[in-house]
Amino acid sequence: MFPGPVIVASDLRKTYGDSAAVDGISFEVAPGEAFGLLGPNGAGKSTTMRMLGAVSQRTGGDLRILGLDPDRSGPEIRAQLGVVPQSDNLDRELKVRDNLIVYGRYFGMSRKELGPRADALLEFAQLTDRAKARVDQLSGGMKRRLTIARALINDPRILLLDEPTTGLDPQARHVLWDRLFRLKEQGTTLVLTTHHMDEAEQLCDRLVVVDKGVIMAEGPPAELISRYSSREVLEVRFGSDNNAAVAARLGSIGERSEVLPDRVLIYTANGERELAAILAAGFAPITSLVRRSSLEDVFLRLTGRSLVE
Amino acid sequence: MIAVTARAAAVPARILGSVYAGNARAVLGRGITATRSSNWLVVLSGFLEPVFYLLSLGLGLGSVIGTIDTGGGAQLSYAAYIAPALLAVSAMNGAIMDSTWNVFFKMHFSKLYEGMVATSLGPFDVALGEILLALLRGAMYAVGFMVIMQALGLNLAWTALLALPAVVLVAAGFASVGMAITSFMKTFQQMDWVQFFLLPMFLFSATFYPVTVYPVPIQWLVQALPLYHGVELVRGLTTGVLSPAMLLHVLYYLAMVAVGMVFTTRRLKALFLS
Numbered sequence: 001m002f003p004g005p006v007i008v009a010s011d012l013r014k015t016y017g018d019s020a021a022v023d024g025i026s027f028e029v030a031p032g033e034a035f036g037l038l039g040p041n042g043a044g045k046s047t048t049m050r051m052l053g054a055v056s057q058r059t060g061g062d063l064r065i066l067g068l069d070p071d072r073s074g075p076e077i078r079a080q081l082g083v084v085p086q087s088d089n090l091d092r093e094l095k096v097r098d099n100l101i102v103y104g105r106y107f108g109m110s111r112k113e114l115g116p117r118a119d120a121l122l123e124f125a126q127l128t129d130r131a132k133a134r135v136d137q138l139s140g141g142m143k144r145r146l147t148i149a150r151a152l153i154n155d156p157r158i159l160l161l162d163e164p165t166t167g168l169d170p171q172a173r174h175v176l177w178d179r180l181f182r183l184k185e186q187g188t189t190l191v192l193t194t195h196h197m198d199e200a201e202q203l204c205d206r207l208v209v210v211d212k213g214v215i216m217a218e219g220p221p222a223e224l225i226s227r228y229s230s231r232e233v234l235e236v237r238f239g240s241d242n243n244a245a246v247a248a249r250l251g252s253i254g255e256r257s258e259v260l261p262d263r264v265l266i267y268t269a270n271g272e273r274e275l276a277a278i279l280a281a282g283f284a285p286i287t288s289l290v291r292r293s294s295l296e297d298v299f300l301r302l303t304g305r306s307l308v309e
Numbered sequence: 310m311i312a313v314t315a316r317a318a319a320v321p322a323r324i325l326g327s328v329y330a331g332n333a334r335a336v337l338g339r340g341i342t343a344t345r346s347s348n349w350l351v352v353l354s355g356f357l358e359p360v361f362y363l364l365s366l367g368l369g370l371g372s373v374i375g376t377i378d379t380g381g382g383a384q385l386s387y388a389a390y391i392a393p394a395l396l397a398v399s400a401m402n403g404a405i406m407d408s409t410w411n412v413f414f415k416m417h418f419s420k421l422y423e424g425m426v427a428t429s430l431g432p433f434d435v436a437l438g439e440i441l442l443a444l445l446r447g448a449m450y451a452v453g454f455m456v457i458m459q460a461l462g463l464n465l466a467w468t469a470l471l472a473l474p475a476v477v478l479v480a481a482g483f484a485s486v487g488m489a490i491t492s493f494m495k496t497f498q499q500m501d502w503v504q505f506f507l508l509p510m511f512l513f514s515a516t517f518y519p520v521t522v523y524p525v526p527i528q529w530l531v532q533a534l535p536l537y538h539g540v541e542l543v544r545g546l547t548t549g550v551l552s553p554a555m556l557l558h559v560l561y562y563l564a565m566v567a568v569g570m571v572f573t574t575r576r577l578k579a580l581f582l583s
Contacts, residue, residue, distance in 0.1 A: 081427075094346065
């Protein structure tokens with residue numbers, strides 16, 4: 001088995017014409033790790049994923065997947081990857097189980113080994129009773145699970161997931177997270193992009209925060225939060241027209257504050273204490289909420305913008 | 310993990326670098342499975358079209374026309390004259406159907422190829438597999454049509470058996486070039502141009518009467534177009550009127566296959582692996 005990191009990117013770049021989609025990013029992914037690229041839409045995540053998937057050639061820098069150069073060994077690399085693209089590209093002319101069998105054939109696997117493997121993956125994706133259904137008859141969550149099952153047909157060493165739960169309802173997302181968590185427990189290396197901080201926190205051992213094609217920060221979710229944010233956040237709303245004005249007068253309350261159009265965020269070790277201070281100072285927020293700091297706050301701190309806008 | 314490593318090593322030696330994994334049969338197999346489960350009615354309609362032409366023009370109109378002089382002195386019934394042309398046309402239609410509209414849809418809407426090249430398949434596997442599918446359809450049409458020709462007594466020589474591989478070659482030429490052209494198309498309007506080109510070619514390529522009815526410059530134009538060569542090749546074989554020019558017809562189609570494959574592979578690589 002390949003000993004070192006399964007992915008090594010150094011100063012990786014991709015430019016389209018004059019604009020750089022990926023502008024010199026470097027990271028490594030260890031075997032069995034769940035690694036995330038967190039960033040808003042247009043940050044260069046999908047472009048990076050396409051380069052990791054050996055379907056897009058880098059413009060500059062270096063990239064090694066499983067020790068191989070994707071520019072030279074594309075087919076060998078892709079044989080050992082599972083890819084879950086951002087928008088489902090299931091084969092709509094084929095039935096659910098045939099989608100798995102036919103996809104396995106693309107990897108040169110025999111029908112004999114594919115039969116039991118497809119059945120096991122349908123079980124894993126909780127789609128056994130849909131084996132003979134048409135893809136169009138599946139719900140969004142089911143399609144996503146089928147896409148993930150399909151990506152696992154070749155027993156990949158790395159599973160690449162581009163925005164795996166975007167567009168799914170909360171329940172379907174939780175089912176999917178559960179499945180991905182199981183894969184992680186089995187030791188599958190996961191690389192995923194997301195602009196959902198909760199997804200990144202749930203699934204990733206380590207992540208990079210990406211914005212405008214560059215890496216803003218790197219580390220485990222909890223460490224990033226403690227490095228770039230306070231323990232708690234107090235969210236107070238004074239009405240859209242008043243937020244900025246009130247925030248300016250809050251002075252020394254909290255370690256730091258951010259004014260968003262609809263609310264003021266106050267970063268602090270103890271949210272309840274700061275709320276009491278605000279009330280004591282005579283301000284009357286319309287609503288207030290104390291919560292733990294999240295990756296959203298990290299992103300806001302690093303870029304001055306929200307992840308989901 | 311061990312099984313995967315073994316499988317990766319078992320990928321056959323690649324003669325075309327990163328564009329070919331030697332697994333076009335997986336793409337062909339996908340096409341057969343898909344056709345079996347959804348498209349067989351379309352397939353059937355493609356087969357029936359030339360049969361209707363044969364019955365209406367060959368037998369119906371043919372009873373008024375009588376016989377036709379092929380230029381070699383032999384007299385042929387009109388049905389026996391146009392049947393091989395319709396056979397070539399059915400191969401063309403089947404191949405064009407698969408390689409243009411179906412490929413266009415898979416390329417732009419179902420994202421099928423995008424999914425395929427994310428596996429260990431290369432763009433050449435995809436191109437070759439899709440063209441083999443078109444060939445298979447063309448060959449099935451041809452077999453069915455030749456059975457009908459045999460039943461109607463329109464196969465006049467033993468060389469008619471060779472019409473089958475000839476028709477497959479015709480299908481290969483059209484499928485290959487059709488897919489190459491389609492890979493450059495971006496809109497449905499552009500796809501209509503293909504149809505705009507095919508209909509006159511079908512009507513004027515010595516399909517229903519000898520090319521000699523035209524003035525010489527027009528004859529040259531017709532002879533420059535691909536269908537003429539298919540029609541003449543298949544007609545020579547089913548009627549047994551053989552000539553050395555038939556080798557040229559074969560060469561014409563071999564060139565179409567080669568040029569089409571090169572452009573298709575390049576284009577798929579540029580579209581999905583850049």
